[in-house]
Amino acid sequence: MKLTTLPSEFQRALPILEKIKVAGFEAYFVGGSVRDAILGRPIHDVDIATSSYPEETKQIFPRTVDIGIEHGTVLVLADDDEYEVTTFRTEDVYVDYRRPSGVTFVRSLDEDLLRRDFTVNAFALDETGTVVDLFGGLMDLDNRLLRAVGVPAERFQEDALRIMRGFRFVASLGFTLEPATFGAMAELAPLLEKISVERVFIEFDKLLTAPFWQAGLTSLIASCAYDFLPDMAEKGAELETLRDDFANGYQFTSSEQAWAALLLALNIRDVKPFLKKWKTSNDFQKAVDQLVSAYRERLSAEPSRQLVYRYGKDCLLLVEDLRQAKGLSSQPALIQQLDEELPIHSKQDMAITGRDLIQDFGLTPGPQLGDILDELERSIVAGEVGNEREEVWEWVITKL
Ligand code: ATP
Numbered sequence: 001m002k003l004t005t006l007p008s009e010f011q012r013a014l015p016i017l018e019k020i021k022v023a024g025f026e027a028y029f030v031g032g033s034v035r036d037a038i039l040g041r042p043i044h045d046v047d048i049a050t051s052s053y054p055e056e057t058k059q060i061f062p063r064t065v066d067i068g069i070e071h072g073t074v075l076v077l078a079d080d081d082e083y084e085v086t087t088f089r090t091e092d093v094y095v096d097y098r099r100p101s102g103v104t105f106v107r108s109l110d111e112d113l114l115r116r117d118f119t120v121n122a123f124a125l126d127e128t129g130t131v132v133d134l135f136g137g138l139m140d141l142d143n144r145l146l147r148a149v150g151v152p153a154e155r156f157q158e159d160a161l162r163i164m165r166g167f168r169f170v171a172s173l174g175f176t177l178e179p180a181t182f183g184a185m186a187e188l189a190p191l192l193e194k195i196s197v198e199r200v201f202i203e204f205d206k207l208l209t210a211p212f213w214q215a216g217l218t219s220l221i222a223s224c225a226y227d228f229l230p231d232m233a234e235k236g237a238e239l240e241t242l243r244d245d246f247a248n249g250y251q252f253t254s255s256e257q258a259w260a261a262l263l264l265a266l267n268i269r270d271v272k273p274f275l276k277k278w279k280t281s282n283d284f285q286k287a288v289d290q291l292v293s294a295y296r297e298r299l300s301a302e303p304s305r306q307l308v309y310r311y312g313k314d315c316l317l318l319v320e321d322l323r324q325a326k327g328l329s330s331q332p333a334l335i336q337q338l339d340e341e342l343p344i345h346s347k348q349d350m351a352i353t354g355r356d357l358i359q360d361f362g363l364t365p366g367p368q369l370g371d372i373l374d375e376l377e378r379s380i381v382a383g384e385v386g387n388e389r390e391e392v393w394e395w396v397i398t399k400l
């Protein structure tokens with residue numbers, strides 16, 4: 001097969017291929033970008049594979065960065081772009097079903113393509129637009145099938161992360177898993193427990209935020225692979241609820257929102273310990289926690305100034321978006337309006353601080369001071385007390 005016109009992303013990168021070839025080596029575009037180009041999907045990260053060894057690649061280009069020399073990857077800096085140029089390689093014996101004990105650089109494209117996970121991810125594209133397809137990937141693209149390269153069970157045993165990647169590509173491409181590939185994924189799913197949680201998180205997160213996440217989840221549920229994900233054992237019914245509660249085709253707008261929806265469906269009370277098991281950042285845990293709390297509060301209350309003040313407009317708009325997708329009433333315009341009406345957005349905006357109360361009224365730090373400040377904050381947000389020094393001052397006097 002030949003692409004009649006190379007997408008502009010590849011055209012911009014052609015000089016890189018040409019320079020490598022002039023130096024006497026082979027070079028191809030590889031990986032997801034080739035798949036996406038054939039499908040006519042938007043392209044990100046143009047990856048290049050070459051027969052030149054990393055040291056040789058570095059001699060060809062004046063500006064390079066060592067970003068993964070031990071895996072054969074050199075970052076080549078072009079005018080405004082950068083490209084990962086990776087030496088053809090095979091992977092040595094796999095240890096613990098995860099990373100290979102090492103990689104071996106080879107001079108043959110075919111061997112490099114053999115180590116890739118799915119047939120539709122194992123294309124190479126040359127400078128003339130000719131697609132190298134060793135495993136029937138083009139036919140699989142036509143049939144919208146995800147098929148492991150080679151013997152599926154062997155490939156998932158080598159690297160069990162490929163099991164999660166399989167579900168993830170169902171979600172991003174909307175493809176179906178070829179039955180033998182799916183069978184091996186389901187059978188070997190217990191190996192997922194051997195994979196680092198961080199790597200599994202990345203794939204599951206990509207699954208949840210992809211356009212066909214409901215289909216990805218359906219495959220994951222059918223395989224029972226969730227039994228081997230952190231704190232998700234025996235949660236098949238809850239995952240079905242997550243899938244079915246949302247309008248068909250709805251897509252989450254952020255990771256935080258997707259994980260909030262997941263936690264709500266799993267009926268998890270304590271958000272942070274769950275997300276700690278997934279080894280997510282503190283910021284992520286905090287944002288999801290806020291969304292889950294706001295969602296739960298909103299179940300029994302209409303939007304109010306206090307609610308918008310407490311959680312912030314952005315968080316509540318994401319909550320309204322979830323509600324709408326679930327067929328519940330949603331009031332984004334009201335939240336916008338309430339936010340505009342808010343006299344203050346945080347404690348720092350208050351006309352008087354705790355220090356003022358101590359200095360000017362002789363109050364001492366303690367519960368009374370805290371109570372007055374809290375009540376003042378609420379009253380200012382409600383519009384009962386204007387946020388000006390004099391008005392606040394008079395209000396404080398009535399409280400003493
Ligand atoms: P996306 O468009 O989401 O980036 P992608 O296909 O480019 O999808 P990447 O994770 O960026 O996926 O990986 C780039 C390529 O490297 C894949 O297309 C595949 O050929 C190969 N690859 C990545 N991870 C693995 C793995 N665990 N096992 C085998 N091959 C892999």
Ligand code: MG
Binds near residue numbers: 044
């Ligand atoms: Mg990629």
